[in-house]
Amino acid sequence: MDFRDLVMERYSVRQCDTTREIPEEDMQLILDAAVQAPTACNNQPFRIYRIRSREMRERAEQWYNRAHFRTAREVLLIVGEDAAAYVYPDKENNSLYTDTAIAIAYMQLQAEDLGIGSVWINAFDRPLCARDMGLEMGRETPVALLALGYPLPDATRPTRKRKSMGDLVKTI
Template identity: 25%
Template sequence: MERNIFEERRSVKFFDKSRKIDEEVFRKIIDTAVLAPSAFNLQPWRIIAVESEEAKQRLYNAAMKQDKVLEAPIVLIVAADYEGWSESNPMWGHIAKTTTEKRLAGSMRATKRLYGADEKRQIKYAESNTGLLAMSIMLAAKYYGVDSHPMSGMDAEQVKNEFALKPSESPCMLICLGYFDQSAELSPRAKRRGFDEIVKRV
């Protein structure tokens, strides 16, 4: 039967502490997830992989002491860059190779206006794009047989300070990666609102 990673993915609360993630598998998850779309393909994100016991303890303290942070072999801080639209983003260098100078200048003006004009737009830009990467990571993980758990329950300022994020960066989400502890029990999947409840056709 065909696999359905959407059905298979769950936020698994309990991780098997004895199972590490293979280095190659971890790299494949991230290199697959980065196929996520982003506005102007600017990819305004960065990932900090928290793996050492010492670093996990610091993250645990900043993330409401959620046990899964200590149990999962890797916890990702998926950071959103609120200035990812700006000239400082090195992606512009790649874009420059595929377009004319005039078009490049036009794109830069557009992103500044659309995403950089005020704080609200900057937040929306950074968090919406980075949220797509986060979802992509969880689905890619499932594709490669790895379980995950997303978390926003954290003191974002504390995470930012503890892990030396740049002033323009903010932790969009934390994602635990690892393998479900088979001795634990996961509650059934919670109700989802379906087509008829969320779709309005006009």
């Protein structure tokens, strides 16, 4: 897809076609988009868990208990590795959230290019997720869930509401 079309057509798909599986080769492309994404100092301070077992999927649905999430065909959990993130010169901040955000955005765009919808989920219960996953908070940070699946055949992209470029961009 033309890149401009990709940017304009992507939207958060919150109702997936539960009858349509995502081909494995497409999942590999989506995951590789995260592998190829840029990170500060090339540290790649994250891991991605593919939630495939019924048991872990049921647990994930407790972390984020929403009807739309239950329609996803694939669920990814992106976990930041705090010690691997690049520490900025102020010594107080690091690149963890920036790096993981870029990787997730790359995966969303790759998915869109394959006709696969996605929704980024941050409003999930992180302590519960960490407990179920055996993650040590502060060392391993659950950053986001990415839910993937084909939009329903009759789905239409919602009207997009955005601030104007003038509101967001200043030439100085």
